[in-house]
Amino acid sequence: MPPHRTRRRIPEATVARLPIYLQILIEQAEADVDNVSSEGLAELAGVNAAKVRKDLSYLGSYGTRGVGYEVEYLVFQIRRELGLDHEWPVVIVGAGNLGQALAGYGGFNGRGFPVGGMVDIDPAKVDTVVAGARIRPLEELPKIVAAGGISIGVIATPAAAAQDAADRLIAAGVTSILNFAPMVLSVPSTISVRKVDLAVELQILSYHEQRKANNSHSAQLHAVNDERRRGASA
Amino acid sequence: MPPHRTRRRIPEATVARLPIYLQILIEQAEADVDNVSSEGLAELAGVNAAKVRKDLSYLGSYGTRGVGYEVEYLVFQIRRELGLDHEWPVVIVGAGNLGQALAGYGGFNGRGFPVGGMVDIDPAKVDTVVAGARIRPLEELPKIVAAGGISIGVIATPAAAAQDAADRLIAAGVTSILNFAPMVLSVPSTISVRKVDLAVELQILSYHEQRKANNSHSAQLHAVNDERRRGASA
DNA sequence: CGTGCTTTGTGAAATCGTGCACAAGGGATC
DNA sequence: GATCCCTTGTGCACGATTTCACAAAGCACG
Numbered sequence: 376m377p378p379h380r381t382r383r384r385i386p387e388a389t390v391a392r393l394p395i396y397l398q399i400l401i402e403q404a405e406a407d408v409d410n411v412s413s414e415g416l417a418e419l420a421g422v423n424a425a426k427v428r429k430d431l432s433y434l435g436s437y438g439t440r441g442v443g444y445e446v447e448y449l450v451f452q453i454r455r456e457l458g459l460d461h462e463w464p465v466v467i468v469g470a471g472n473l474g475q476a477l478a479g480y481g482g483f484n485g486r487g488f489p490v491g492g493m494v495d496i497d498p499a500k501v502d503t504v505v506a507g508a509r510i511r512p513l514e515e516l517p518k519i520v521a522a523g524g525i526s527i528g529v530i531a532t533p534a535a536a537a538q539d540a541a542d543r544l545i546a547a548g549v550t551s552i553l554n555f556a557p558m559v560l561s562v563p564s565t566i567s568v569r570k571v572d573l574a575v576e577l578q579i580l581s582y583h584e585q586r587k588a589n590n591s592h593s594a595q596l597h598a599v600n601d602e603r604r605r606g607a608s609a
Numbered sequence: 610m611p612p613h614r615t616r617r618r619i620p621e622a623t624v625a626r627l628p629i630y631l632q633i634l635i636e637q638a639e640a641d642v643d644n645v646s647s648e649g650l651a652e653l654a655g656v657n658a659a660k661v662r663k664d665l666s667y668l669g670s671y672g673t674r675g676v677g678y679e680v681e682y683l684v685f686q687i688r689r690e691l692g693l694d695h696e697w698p699v700v701i702v703g704a705g706n707l708g709q710a711l712a713g714y715g716g717f718n719g720r721g722f723p724v725g726g727m728v729d730i731d732p733a734k735v736d737t738v739v740a741g742a743r744i745r746p747l748e749e750l751p752k753i754v755a756a757g758g759i760s761i762g763v764i765a766t767p768a769a770a771a772q773d774a775a776d777r778l779i780a781a782g783v784t785s786i787l788n789f790a791p792m793v794l795s796v797p798s799t800i801s802v803r804k805v806d807l808a809v810e811l812q813i814l815s816y817h818e819q820r821k822a823n824n825s826h827s828a829q830l831h832a833v834n835d836e837r838r839r840g841a842s843a
Numbered sequence: 844c845g846t847g848c849t850t851t852g853t854g855a856a857a858t859c860g861t862g863c864a865c866a867a868g869g870g871a872t873c
Numbered sequence: 874g875a876t877c878c879c880t881t882g883t884g885c886a887c888g889a890t891t892t893c894a895c896a897a898a899g900c901a902c903g
Contacts (some may be wrong), residue, residue, distance in 0.1 A: 389890095390816050395813070412849090426891065428850090429890095441848070442849080444851090450738075478686060486811070487815075527818065550818065551814040553811060559633070559654055577624070577699070577720070578693065582624050585692025623860095646879090646881090659883095660861065663882080672882080673869065674881045
């Protein structure tokens with residue numbers, strides 16, 4: 376077994392796909408599938424088989440030629456590589472519509488990211504309970520982050536408050552941010568930020584819809600191609 | 610003025626940035642800024658100025674050398690290119706926690722994507738009213754899509770129901786899907802799909818957190834670099 | 844134990860995306 | 874209208890990512 380050191384750097388594009396593979400592998404494990412080939416995994420993930428092999432090769436040489444990958448073991452390795460061998464509590468800033476939905480959503484607690492706290496600037500919201508968590512005042516952010524050993528913050532505020540939320544999160548010691556506000560954040564380069572923007576996604580779809588509409592004549596030709604593929608993106 | 614034809618194909622990476630530029634430009638317009646340079650826009654969007662210029666050049670030659678881009682005009686052009694010169698009603702499948710939050714979220718109605726309908730498979734939910742929309746039975750999907758001239762569907766079901774939701778949406782005539790379920794969809798290649806997955810985003814952040822933790826010694830060096838940048842991604 | 848079938852792991856080529864650097868264009872000023 | 878300054882638009886080189894293609898490796902079966 377190779378040393379437990381930091382391996383060669385994994386390309387960002389690969390990092391973004393590992394969670395997808397992980398999800399699929401967990402499903403397969405639950406269906407009592409023991410082995411999966413790069414071909415099979417590629418099919419399920421909607422990507423090219425060579426890409427799957429190259430992606431997995433960054434983790435190490437965990438496949439067996441002629442056989443494929445052992446599902447359980449691969450799950451274990453991807454988890455380890457992604458840092459999912461322990462929980463990462465998160466703190467949610469903003470207890471509005473979205474913040475409350477996120478807190479109640481299974482996607483956090485069920486998947487290793489328990490809600491370690493929830494804050495809001497509005498005194499009227501403070502001390503109300505959402506999904507089992509009491510909303511605390513924005514000022515207590517440093518205390519909550521420190522007490523919970525929290526390093527990931529989620530911004531669910533309106534756009535206008537997002538930068539302030541980010542500044543406060545960073546001041547409190549958070550080093551990764553998931554930003555749901557439609558606003559580009561300015562942060563030090565040591566902080567990791569991911570942005571999820573509903574409107575952006577819809578506008579990208581709108582672009583493609585318009586494109587289809589404009590080319591509706593030539594689209595007749597393409598429409599014949601009705602074969603299914605996984606993960607049709609864009 | 611150039612003909613109103615379909616221009617050369619715009620790269621996906623550019624399409625994904627246009628909504629960001631648009632958002633920033635709208636803010637600038639509201640702040641009564643008339644002109645913006647590629648440098649200024651780049652700063653606000655957290656990207657390279659050359660990239661901004663190249664991205665915008667795909668739309669046409671709408672800048673003025675020595676001056677920059679006229680904000681209002683650029684807003685108009687990006688809107689047109691993205692197909693945002695009219696509304697795109699959407700239908701939401703799944704009226705659970707997430708579906709209801711989405712319906713109530715300003716991100717839809719306020720930005721040209723009004724909720725044209727909402728369906729759920731659970732008879733107990735049908736006919737209840739969420740954010741001004743009455744939940745309808747799943748079976749009425751074709752009727753709703755046809756009546757509303759809807760081409761974009763949003764999947765807010767559990768993972769297990771997502772593929773069925775996609776199949777029904779496509780059968781009803783929808784050609785673009787925004788998928789919030791943690792599940793890779795299998796769809797014909799004529800359908801555009803975008804996936805938003807909370808768990809995936811958090812796991813990517815987890816990877817980076819772990820990486821920071823592993824290299825905490827050498828991180829001391831990098832931490833000195835405390836300059837701010839926009840849109841620190843990943 | 845050798846042969847054949849299967850699937851991995853990975854060089855190498857092709858494609859895509861980014862950023863530099865600069866010529867060309869436009870406005871302002873005298 | 875000539876000159877200067879500024880900023881766009883883009884050719885080009887570079888880096889990242891994807892895909893191909895195949896040798897190396899493991900298993901099964903005779």
